[in-house]
Amino acid sequence: MIKRNEIRQRIHSRIRAKLAGTGERPRLNVYRSLNHIYAQVIDDQKGVTIVSASTLATKSKTGGNVAAAKEIGKAIAEKAQEKGVKKVVFDRGGFLYHGRIKALAEAAREAGLEF
Structure with a gap:
């Protein structure tokens, strides 16, 4: 039996x-677990x-939803711009570009990252 992971x-x-x-x-890598999302x-x-950002580091109650993914997308974009990074390559980490992954990417774009 083949495992999903x-x-x-x-x-x-x-x-x-x-x-x-x-x-x-640089590469913007995203990892999604059941309860958290990391970038x-x-x-x-x-x-x-x-730079890195995650729902685990922000101590948010839930990281397994679209709203949390948007927060992390915005946070990673702001931190990256502080370090002088404007353009990135998006790495979805093997996950479908859908749901939380899409929300994080769109929030990062709105906050000023180009990809």
């Missing part, structure tokens, strides 16, 4: 083969996480 990881490795974050255009802006050339 194994399928997601396979899809994610296919996505990662095609895109990588550079110094001038990181990563420079793959240096192997360094520039």
Whole structure:
């Protein structure tokens, strides 16, 4: 029996083969668990996480909904702009571009990130 997470990881490795974050255009990676959502802006050339945001770090009661994803999208965009990052490459992490992933991406775009 094939597990759902194994399928997601396979899809994610296919996505990662095609895109990588550079110094001038880092990668915005998103991970969604049942109760939380996490976002990181990563420079793959240096192997360094520039900024990160998550519902776990913000101590919000629920992270498993669209409203929390919008908050994290806005937060990651603001933190990235403080570090001088305006353009990113969006990495959906093997998840479908739908629901919480889409909400986070649209909130980050509205807050000023370009991708």
